[in-house]
Amino acid sequence: MVENFRSQALEANLVETRHEEIEIPAKHQWFIDLSAECWGMHKRTIEFIKEYNHKFVNYDYILENLHNICLTDLWFYLTIPESEEALFFLTGIFEELFQARLDPKQKERLIIILFKFIDKLLKVGEPTPKVIKRILALIAKGMEEHEEIYVRNGGYFKTYLGRVAAIPEFRDEVINLTRIILLKGVEYWENTARAEEWFASKKNLFKKDYEEKIRLIGQDFFKYLTEQIKKSATWEEIVSNFFFNDIANHFRQFSDEFELPLEKIHYLFYVMHLPGMKQMENHLLYDINRLLKDALNSLTPEEIYWFIDEMLNLFKEFKDEHTGTILECMFTLGKEIARTNNPELISYFCKHLISIGFIYPGKQQITSDWQVKVNPNHVKNIRIWLELIESSPQNFRELLAALNVNLKLGGIFIADTDLFQRDKTKLLNSDISAVYKQIKELARLFPVYFQEIGAEGKLRDVTTAIDELGHRKDLLIHFVRKQIHSESNNTHISLVRNVASFWYNGELEPLKSVLPPDVLAGIDTSSPNFVDVHRLMVAVCQHFGVDALGLLALPEQKIIEFIEGYPFENEREKKRLAYLIQINNLLLEKYSLETTDLLGLLSKSRFCSPEQIANLKEQLAANDHRRALKTIYGIMAKLKEIILDPRESVAQEDIYYKRHIAIGIPSMYGQYREPKFEALGLMYRLEKVASRLMENILADFKLDYITAKTLKSIYEVLILFKTGLALDGMENQNFNSNLEMFRYCLTSPSFTLGQFINIFEFMALDIKEIINEYFIRFYDDALSIIVPQLFDDSQETLLKKSETFYREVLSSAFLIQILDNFIAYAINSLRKIMSTYSEKQINNMMTYDPDLTVSAFDTTTEEMDNRVFLGAKAYYLKKLISHNFPVPPGFVLTTEVFRHKDTVLEHMSMNLEFEELLVKHLAKIEGASQLEFGNPQRPLLLSVRSGTAISLPGAMSTLLNVGLNDEIVESLARKPENAWMAWDSYRRLIQSWGMAKGIRRAVFNNLMDEAKKKYGIVKKADFTAEQMKELVAQYKEVLADYKVSLEQNPFSQLKQAIFMVLDSWNTERAKAYRDHLQIAEEWGTAVIIQKMVMGNRSNKSGSGVVFTHNPKLNKPGINLYGDFTLCSQGEDIVAGLVHTLPISESQRQEDYPESSISLQTAFPKIYNRLKELASKLIYELGFNNQEIEFTFESENPEDLYILQTREQIITPKKDKVQFFSTPLEEMKLLGRGIGTGDKCLSGMVCFDMQDLLRFRLEYPEEKFILIRPDTVPDDIAKIFLCDGLITSRGGVTSHSSVTATKLGKTCILNCKDLIVNDNLKQCTINGVVLKPGDIISIDGKAGNIFLGKYPIQST
Secondary structure, eight states, rough: OOOEEEEOOEEEEEEEGTEEEEEEEHHHHHHHHHTTTTHHHHHHHHHHHHHTTTTOOOOOHHHHHIIIIIISSSHHHHSSSSSSHHHHHHHHHHHHHHHHOHHHHHHHHHHHHHHHHHHHHHOOOOOHHHHHHHHHHHHHHHHHSSSHHHHEEEEHHHHSHHHTTTHHEEEHHHHHHHHHHHHHHHHHHHHHHHHHHHHHHHHOOOSSOOHHHHHGGGGHHHHHHHHHHHHHOSSSTTTTTOHHHHHHHHHHHGGGGGGGHHHHHHHHHHHHHHHGGGGHHHHHHHHHHHHHHHHHHHHHHHHHHHHHHHHHHHHHHHTTTHHHHHHHHHHHHHHHHHHHTTTHHHHHHHHHHHHOOOOOOOSSSEEEEEEOOOTHHHHHHHHHHHHHHHHOOTTTTTHHHHHHHHHHHHHOOOBOOOOOOOHHHHTTOOGGGHHHHHHHHHHHTTTOSSSESSSOOOHHHHHHHHHHTTTTTHHHHHHHHHHHHHHTTTTHHHHHHHHHHHHOOOOOOGTTSSSSSHHTTTTOTTTTHHHHHHHHHHHHHHHHHHHHHHTTTTTTTHHHHHHHHSSOOOOOHHHHHHHHHHHHHHHHHHHSSSOOOOOHHHHSSSOOOHHHHHHHHHHHHHHHHHHHHHHHHHHHHHHHHHOOSOOOOEOOOOOOOOEETTEEEEEEEEEEEOHHHHHHHHHHHHHHHHHHHHHHHHHHHHHHOOOHHHHHHHHHHHHHHHHHHHTTTTHHHHHHHHHHHHHHHHHHTTOOOHHHHHHHHHHHHHHHHHHIIIIIHHHHHHHHHHHHSOOOOOOHHHHEEEEEEEHHHHHHSSSHHHHHHHHHHHHHHHHHHHHHSHHHHHHHHTTTOGGGGGGTTTTTTTOOOHHHHHHHHHHHHHHHHHOOOOOEEEEEEEEHHTTTTHHHSHHHHHHHHHHHHHHHHHHHHHHHHHHTOSSSBBBOOEEEEEEEEEEEETOOOOOEEEEOHHHHHHHHTTTTHHHHHHHHHHHHHHHHHHHTTTTTTTHHHHHHHHHHHTTOSSSSGGGGGGHHHHHHHHHHHHHHHHHHOOOOSSHHHHHHHHHHHHHGGGSSSHHHHHHHOOOOOGGGGGEEEEEEETTTTSTTOOEEEEEESSTTTTSSSOOOHHHHEESOHHHHTTTOSSOOESHHHHHHHHOTOOOOOOOOOOOOOHHHHOOOHHIIIIIIIISSEEEEEESSSSSSSGGEEEEEEEEEOOOOOSSSSSSEESSSSSEEEEEEEEEEESSSEEEEEOSSHHHHHHHHHHHHSSOEEEEESOOGGGHHHHHHHEEEEESSSSOHHHHHHHHHTTTTTTEOOOOTEEETTTTTTTTEEEEEOOOOEEEEEETTTTTTHHHEEEEEEEE
16 A cells, blocks of 8 residues: 655755655654654655655765664564564665765765664664574675675674674574674775885985884784784674774884874874775874974974975865864964964965965855854964964964965855854954054954854844734744844844845745755645735835835834834834844844944944044034044044053953753854954944945035146045054055155146146056055955965956956045045046146135135134135124124125136036035025015025225126016015115116116216106105106116116126226226325225115114214314215215215215204114114224215114224324415305314316316316216216315215315316316306316315415415
């Protein structure tokens, strides 16, 4: 009868056929049924029989279970009625197996089981003679078919056939079989040993003649053994002879007959190669190992080279079969070679040792009992090479290189239970200073930089929690937990990532290589442990736009917060997914040298002060990468000092061992603390942080143009690179020298871009030499030996593998690859600049420093806080702000922008960088004002003014209300209280925009005059909002007529306004001013950008200029004097465009008798506040008398702002005072205004430049009086040529008036009876018409204007 069973093979190679139908022969089924009542035995028998009948039978499994059945279960088969038949069945199994395709080791194992079987039969039972006879026949047959195996294992005849020999029926047969095997053994040895021949050939290696002694293992010895065997008649006599292993032991012990250690080793070399010593090779190697030290000490230096060759050739020959012992021998030999301290000898040894090969971990396997299996000699090989390196790191450089290459190319596996931290401490306690860099490269490969051994702390808690959520029924997660708890190692990172990928895509294939068969078989993608977590994982990944591995790379907190808030019905799966993400990050932090919490890590370490951590926290929060990097470097320098401390560091261990009860795997828990080890682990983590900081620093570099700042910044970064490389143990004198050359080049602007390129090219060569010195040359020899060992010996493979190795080493090395890439990028970028731009443009770029372009009002900028960069106006405004004066928020574009404006505009990246600076500083004004530039609802408007180092009043353009456009003005005007201000402000912007583009002021003035005439208005403040809006439309038509476009984009408008102001440095009036005062044109101008103060808000607002000293009073102290006007903006007064009002009441009474108000009476709070500020300036801060420009938005003194202050020009009082000698009643008085100066003047009337130039030629002896409607900046050049000035509008504080006074001109200002007609070139004063060439006289002290010429006297 035949029954069907389903195979349950446990071995991984049978997984694919596990469900095949297997036919069980009837006899085999009968044998199975015998043990039906014994459950464990029955199960074992079923598994044995089914495997025995499998077409892919596993003979190792069969032999293991046959051993159990024949020995462990034998008692059962001796007690059942079918005993003899059962024993015949088992004997038949032996017979069949001897005919099967077993390898020699399996056959030897089968023979041993057979001998144990017959001995156990007689020991525990009384088998029938038939059974014994059949077994003996099987042995006899086997001796014929497998003679050498039986001969080598002849000792088993003595050990296991004694009970059979005691049975008279079988005594002679057993004795005969034993005699045969003994004689075969002697014959084998006699034919293979040939001791006499060996000694004769090696006699010269021995100091003495050992021929007589050699006979004790020669032919005479074997002849004696043969005779003794043949004479033996009884069992006792036969077993007293030398069996195979006894002869082997005799040969091993014979080494004692030699006197010298080297002689003993020569003999052991001979014995090692005898085929009969196969089973004793490990013992012989042990004997050799004991002799190495003494043998080596007996040799001359020359002989040692030969000895190394001999020994290492022997080690190489036996390495694969006796790896552990060979490693110990190599260590012993290496240790003795190291003691010679002979670099050449050590190098010779290292090369030969490396050529023997390295023990790699092999493919990691998970056994059926969930234990990790790798080559156990892998870690032993690492440790032995490390100990040799530790003996003299400098001398063993080649071995150090080879170990690094082997581990990188062949892999590394170290478990927590290896407690490799101890090995690291030993290595660091050696003198590694000369090879610090290479030691770090090697030590980085060991995944042991953690203090918690095993799954301790949070890792243990989280892995337990995720397993308990599934009640330990999710076999995959349960396996992960048990692995991490008991077999902790760095491969668990990939295990967890594979689990995450499985939860995402449900694919089992990646898991097959990391799971045992039973776990793999237990995974069901339709189970509750997969379905919901799969849906959740897919949803989370879709949200973040990543796959599973991409999800694991995201910040942990970000993912977990999303999962916690995600609407998913299964809370358990949300927790499980969150736990898996935490496990991944905990494993990464433990094994990968990555850190997710740098500050927390530093806080836990023993190496950082609280101050360092606090500083670093602040620097990282502020994205101050450079300072953060310097702080990291400071910590790293301390760590390096600890690592290289020559004093031995002692570890504190708290380690305990246990066997994991659930799965029987030994595990280890506890802590390992030791300063050098901890310092190195922290060093690696900080290097990663430092590398990221350096990458962030380099990301800010824009090398499509080169500036002084760029070059300086490159130098600073290269210093950071130099510091970092030195911390990593890499230095190059040429690189340092070229860096110094770079520094000296920065001190002079005369160095060209080509010279800087040369320096970078020199540095590129230096970096290549660094790479050659610390990488290529260091590893080249090792690669040439190891690559052929691991792969093949083709040149192509060597080149490919070497390239891969160097690429990986360089990518993991600290900073060197980043530096190499940066220098290459710099060279390419600078060469591109050379080929793209002219020499002039390049020189202009190279002298440009963006760091010197912007100075915020509220921030100290030491390099820029001077009149050269800020101009006088901004320089003093910053001083005022520092003393809490009310100055509108703003910033300064320094003269650095002026000097490079063309290059900035022409170069896209420089232009973009400039715009970024504007945006950055605009944001500060927005923050201070709670307004937003370009926002129609709450718009920020700006003033854009010039600011020169040497004051040029009125010579440059000013643009107010920048930021207004059609949309914003309409939005502002919707509020009735803002409507007039909005349209007036827009009108002013349009006019100043047009004038900056070359449209004459008169064009706009004519429109204003026509509008006043049309609506019967005297002052523009009397216009309605709608009338002002109409005027705006007319102004815009003027722009259109002149093909001038007002930029509607606020930011572009601001940028254009800035460059209009910069360009105004080269206007005709500015040039005239500079030429007259002999001011160099190279000074240039800064640009001041401030929040607008709306002095045109209402009739309660205004602007003005005040002198702290009344020039008409000859007394000390503060006596406010000046002009203001209502409903106006700052430029109205200084440009001399309006009829002004007096500041003080005394001034009103003297100069403005027709005026009913002064600032003092109409706005007393504003007046008093100005007086307070003036007092603070002069009495508290020590300023000289000042000329202060101000604006106020209401009567409230809090709405008063200072727009500018400069030193007041006080003309010294003349000793002699001028006056007209003609009595006043005899003079023809035309009119009067505000006089400036103490002089009197008679001269010819002029209206324009043409008059001045013509009359000066025709009447060189005459004086000339210029008559203008107002003192606008456009008249500066005319003022320089005239001797006197009369205006119908403007005050003593207008720019032109100040300039005229400064130049000593006699002026009559604000003559309200004067009407000037520029088109007709004539004027009228109280009905009297004056034309060019008419003679008039003016009194600067009294402010009177007379018709005709009068004599002047001085007293």
